[in-house]
Amino acid sequence: MKERHIGGPAETAVGSQSRSLIDALKRGAMKRCPRCGQGHLFHGLLKVRGACGSCGLDYSGHRADDLPPYLTILVVGHVLTAGVLFMEENYAMSTMFSIAFWSVVATCLSLLLLPRIKGAVIGLQWAYGMHGFGEGDGWAEQPAPGPAEEETAAR
């Protein structure tokens, strides 16, 4: 797929479509369709829908994989480290209270951030026409699985 950039990294053109990176990131972070901003991206907490209910964009080509958890751990880890150090320096908390408190904070922050970060990653992939988000269905450019891959998938 030939991709060209228009006006810097904030706007891309995939085939004949112009796609705004910033809009796609915002819409994804709001758990909405990166193309139209109307349809829901997920059903449940993290399960990506098959397609947009509003514009029909096929979501099945996304490959967010492990990036959203990595980014969530990065953010939550830094927030927790700063919070724990600040509380330890300024307040006298028992160890058990500190463990319980920061466990709840870590869990809530992760549940809050993970779907939003995953949505933003899917928005990024759509904006750059990555994986299955090319101009067509995107799958025609990928080679058919060879015998070794089929054998691996069968196991």
Ligand SMILES: [Zn+2]
């Ligand atoms: Zn849509």
